[in-house]
Amino acid sequence: MSLKDKLQEDWKAALKNKDSFRANVISMARAAVLQAEKVDGSKLDDEGVIAVLSKEVKQRRDSILEFEKGNRQDLVEQAKKEIEILLEYLPQQLSKEELTEIVKSAVNEVNATSIKEMGKVMAAIMPKVKGRADGKLVNEIVKQILQ
Template structure:
């Protein structure tokens, strides 16, 4: 079953359960997917949908930090609830040990030795970690390894 079909099924279940918060989050995700499909005139595959979900999670994390600075914990809680719903559609997150192993493998595969080779390492890593780890955090780990 494709990720898009799973989203549609979860949307129906949320409607039947009258879970407004979950339904709203899934509808936001479906609207973003539809917008991307219309803009690019293609049907998104599972990998593209994962990229959309990952981006939406990142946006919500950024919003949470801004709301907390502004003293709006009520809005931060809403964003955190949306993150929990969105994360259900992401694959299992990588552990720190798995990330370290992938970084070592990517450095060896790309032959990177200095900081200037970071782009090569990230090009190898990104397909393996997309949706399974925070790319920014992994980038920082690669930077420390190459420094």
């Protein structure tokens, strides 16, 4: 079953179970996928759907920071619940330790010695962790290792 089909089936199940919050989150995810397909003019495969869902998770994580600044704990909790639901459709996320190992091997691979070579390191890492790690976290770990 493709990821799009799984989203469709889970959306139907959430509606049947009268779980409106889950149904709304899945519906927003499906809408984002459909919008991406409309823009590209082609059907997305599972990898494309994962990219769209990763973007949705990133937007919500960024929103959490803004909600915390605005002291809106209710919206922070809602965004966290939405992220939990969306993460069910993404590949298993890498731990910070696993990411650190990947970063160290990439640094050795490109022979990076200073923060000026961060772009090379990021270019080597991102294809390996696509959909399995937040780019902001990867960026922080690369900065720590290169300093």
